[in-house]
Amino acid sequence: MTRTLTAAQAVLVDFDGPLCNVFAGLPAQEVARKLSQIAADHDPELWGKLAEITNPLEVLALTYDFDRSVSGRVEEALISAEVEAVQVAGDPIAGSIEALTAIRESGRRIAVVTNNSTECVRRFLARHDLSDHVDAVVGRTLNRPDxxxxxxxxxxxxxxxxxxxxxxxxxxxxxxxxIQAAHAAGGTAIGYANKARKRRVFVEADAEAIIERMRAIAHALS
Structure with a gap:
């Protein structure tokens, strides 16, 4: 893992998982259901396709696939829910602040790259005095969940x-x-196995390295 990190000039960090448990205080299932209802209010046929989905991002993506005239409304509601969620999400993931600090002190640049909205990331970073720890935030492209x-x-x-x-x-x-996105972009990936079952997923996806704690990043750069 140290070799993978030291070979990189920049470190990109996902948001939900490595830095924040976005829906810890506002359950994802609840948000997904509200988004599905918004979609169904405009297109009743969508309810049967969305009602059982518990991942808000999946609701957005499927709404975009099924009816793009509705997906914009779902996008707006999801951004609002994400912003609300990070206000009650609790502290940053254990070891993540140490990781960001170590990356910056090593001279590498940092960007948060996420499927969540840019606004919710910026709100979370500001809330925890972490805005100066990152050089860029690249969130979900508005109205382009694809x-x-x-x-x-x-x-x-x-x-x-x-x-x-x-x-x-x-x-x-x-x-x-x-991992797939990193490889598609031509870069490398470190899988954060915050659940035991993920280690096998990352092995199968050919992640260059796997960690179980974010603090391992700081240790590797020390």
Missing amino acids: LMKPHPHALLQAAERLDVSPKECVLIGDSRTD
């Missing part, structure tokens, strides 16, 4: 903002789609 990870769009944007080649970036993420 560009969410595993699409490399956000990672390529982050590399451009940091003025580095995508090949010089390593992404720290907690899902298969993070």
